[in-house]
Amino acid sequence: MGGDAGPAAMLGGMARALKSDRSLRFLLVGDEARVRAELERHAFPAGSAEILHAPDSIESSEKPSQALRRARTTSMGMAINAVKDGAAHAALSAGNTGALMAIAKLALRTMPGIDRPALAALLPTLGEHDCVMLDLGANTECDAQNLVQFAVMGAAYSRTVQGIRRPRVKLLNIGTEELKGTDELKDAAALLREASYLPFAFDGFTEGDQLSRGKVDVVVTDGFSGNIALKTAEGTARFVTDLLKRAFTSSLRSKAGFALSKPALHMLKVHLDPNNHNGAVFLGLNGLVVKSHGSANAKGVANAIGVAARMVRNDITRKIGDDLDNFRAHAFANGQAAE
Known part of the structure; x- marks a missing residue:
């Protein structure tokens, strides 16, 4: 849900990545209605993606301390918890960098x-x-x-x-x-x-x-x-x-x-x-977290x-x-x- 273009850029990037590597699998964490609408615009291979609904998202201007208090119900917090719980191998976000770092460090801890x-x-x-x-x-x-x-x-x-x-x-x-x-x-x-x-x-x-x-x-x-x-x-x-x-x-x-x-x-x-x-x-955590630039396009x-x-x-x-x-x-x- 983060970044300048939100789900459009994220799922556009997912489509490009799948063209070169069909073995990838995605857990799309965010507002289910918005994510599903964007998902239907692309012809993804069957079984390549599933949606995990997140009722909230973190704003780009939100302080890390505020984001930490809402982590359990936000797309960013739920994506990082998916890594912690073993439901995903890595988390990727284009959202608030400070919030992403704070949530990842608290949830995954340092190696x-x-x-x-x-x-x-x-x-x-x-x-x-x-x-x-x-x-x-x-x-x-x-x-x-x-x-x-x-x-x-x-x-x-x-x-x-x-x-x-x-x-x-x-x-x-x-x-x-x-x-x-x-x-x-x-x-x-x-x-x-x-x-x-x-x-x-x-x-x-x-x-x-x-x-x-x-x-x-x-x-x-x-x-x-x-x-x-x-x-x-x-x-x-x-x-x-x-x-x-x-x-x-x-x-x-x-x-x-x-x-x-x-x-x-x-x-x-x-x-x-x-x-x-x-x-x-973010290197040094017990789990992989990748930060995309907020202005990144699908490529x-x-x-x-x-x-x-x-x-x-x-x-x-x-x-x-x-x-x-x-x-x-x-x-x-x-x-x-x-x-």
């Missing part, structure tokens, strides 16, 4: 070894793969252990969703030199340098202007800096596209240039289209569904748990040796 869940998403780059970035707003303040846990989760996400065998991991900082940054960043870097046995390659620090260059697979930061970096990148992308539109409509000569440049501009548009990178993930929702399906099939929760167990075992062994 053993995870202090705080993190919000991760894919950013477009000039490289062969998109870049995983976390945290993007779930935690404004983080200590070194939080950042290490984010690195483990982000690397598991990169291996699972993008198929990168040994992702390159960096910490976002104000410089690449080892002496720069906060104590938390320096301590996290020291811990990650010692964790060469984990299935990722820690490669020090990176600055914000390098995020899109394709030289890093996972960027780790606190939610405050991560959210600012993400919004800045999104704003810059819009600035570039709007500037190009203005430039190509300023004169007859520029309009002629636009006609010649159309194939290249189309490639740029596709690369910067947020629908092609849709599907942020964007289908991409988010694909992210959820790949995480389920590749058992990302188990991979994160195994990596954390490995990290704790080595840390404990090193502690004993030091004593």
Whole structure:
């Protein structure tokens, strides 16, 4: 029921996802009358979807504390409870991000070894793969252990969703030199340098202007800096596209240039289209929850569904748990040796 277009975008995305993967099954949680009306507009395979009626929904402006009190009767709360109860493998919502995080954290709880869940998403780059970035707003303040846990989760996400065998991991900082940054960043870097046995390659620090260059697979930061970096990148992308539109409509000569440049501009548009990178993930919970952008169209929702399906099939929760167990075992062994 969330997002700018509500059930229309969600079921449109479901239709696109089913065209490429007929094995998917959906539990549609929301106002039954509205959902069924939209369901009948598409020719879905028999048995591919069922409706779970939710009498209420959470507004985009609603505070997380208010949403928590109404979780049991809302589509968002009921969808997350379906994951908790085993009726669904993952929950996908385009609704209120703060409410989704609060409800998911309370209902699913954090995994053993995870202090705080993190919000991760894919950013477009000039490289062969998109870049995983976390945290993007779930935690404004983080200590070194939080950042290490984010690195483990982000690397598991990169291996699972993008198929990168040994992702390159960096910490976002104000410089690449080892002496720069906060104590938390320096301590996290020291811990990650010692964790060469984990299935990722820690490669020090990176600055914000390098995020899109394709030289890093996972960027780790606190939610405050991560959210600012993400919004800045999104704003810059819009600035570039709007500037190009203005430039190509300023004169007859520029309009002629636009006609010649159309194939290249189309490639740029596709690369910067947020629908092609849709599907942020709450990592570190005992259950999978995916957040779709509120303005996502059917293509964007289908991409988010694909992210959820790949995480389920590749058992990302188990991979994160195994990596954390490995990290704790080595840390404990090193502690004993030091004593």
